[in-house]
Amino acid sequence: MLDLELRRHKHIKAHEILQCVGLLISRMLCPQKRRFSDHWSTVSVGVVPAGTFGRVMSRNMFAEIMRNIHFTNNAAANADTDRAWIVRSISDTLQKTFKAGYNIPGVLAFDEAMIPSRSRYNPTRQYLKDEPHKWGTKLFLTCCSKTAYCLRLEVYCGKAHHTSSAAKKKAAAESSGPAAVMRNLTALLPPKKEKVFFAVVTGRFYTSIRLALELLTRNVYSVGTILPSRAGFSDLLTEKNRNRPKTITRGTVRMGVAKAVPQLGAMVWWDQKLVHVLATGARRAMLTCERRISGGKGRTTTVPCPSMIRDYQTWMGGVDVHDQLRLQRYSL
DSSP states (O other): OHHHHHHHOOOOOHHHHHHHHHHHHHHHHSOOSSOGGGGGOSSOBTTBOOOOGGGTSOHHHHHHHHHHOOSSOTTSGGGGTOTTGGGHHHHHHHHHHHHHTSOOOSEEEEEEEEEEOOOTTOTTEEEOTTSSSOEEEEEEEEEETTTOOEEEEEEOOOTTOOSOHHHHHHOSSSSHHHHHHHHHHHHHSOOOOTTOOEEEEEOTTTOOHHHHHHHHHTTEEEEEEOOTTSTTOOGGGOOSOOBOOTTSOTTOEEEEEOSSOTTEEEEEEESSBEEEEEEESOOOOEEEEEEEOTTSTTOEEEEEEEHHHHHHHHHTHHHHHHHHHTTSSSOO
16 A cells, blocks of 8 residues: 555655745635635636636645645754744744845834644644634734834744743743743844834733833833733832723823833823833823724724823734734635
């Protein structure tokens, strides 16, 4: 049986591997909502047209390549310790390609993302209840805040799992969130130069006072929502009730500045719920913003808004664009 299978096997050529990768990219741009094999369908079903992948490669040949293709050596020493080893070479290549194709902008957005996967055989599978796809491979994305261009991605392999010992030394805190921010920015940003500054926007699971201070030493300003339970956050800015009391006007702000580091500021803003923000190098002016009225059927109202909140809302959307793209079954 094995000899028969070997005789049937055709030698795979280099250009066929390129065609296979091209078909995978085409699947992302034009997802088939039924089965992937329907891209080779020869008849149309209702308004769904016939497949076109057969013009490039037969379905059996594509399946044969996908069954046998490997980008990393399974016998390598890291194969047993690196959960993402099977895609490590691809990830490393993407890091170089993404960075080489774009000038690093002044403002970056950092957040998590999820590649959908429910397979029990996926060693990097995680569960995130707040993501559109709750099961899958978790990524840390560093994107341009203005264009949403992805400059760097890192596959999350677990809190206690780090493939680089140097990354541990760069960790900003015990928590995996702030440590991931420092690790990725250290790998992405150029060496520190005088009078050259960057800024990064982070979500509440990644913002910490220790991280903000370490980034400041590298000429990187930061702004982000923060959990009031973070170490060092002022008790004067915390509230037991997360909902805004009726006695407090919507848009009310309470702000504090660190005595030892005047560039570090924190605030609590009463919207419908409390919003805690930590920032370095940010303006502290009062502006206004449009907020939805609860039960108002889409109506909005103008409320006072500190510039920290405006900066966060303006620049945090870089990673959210990728979340919207991944709402498709297959996406880039």
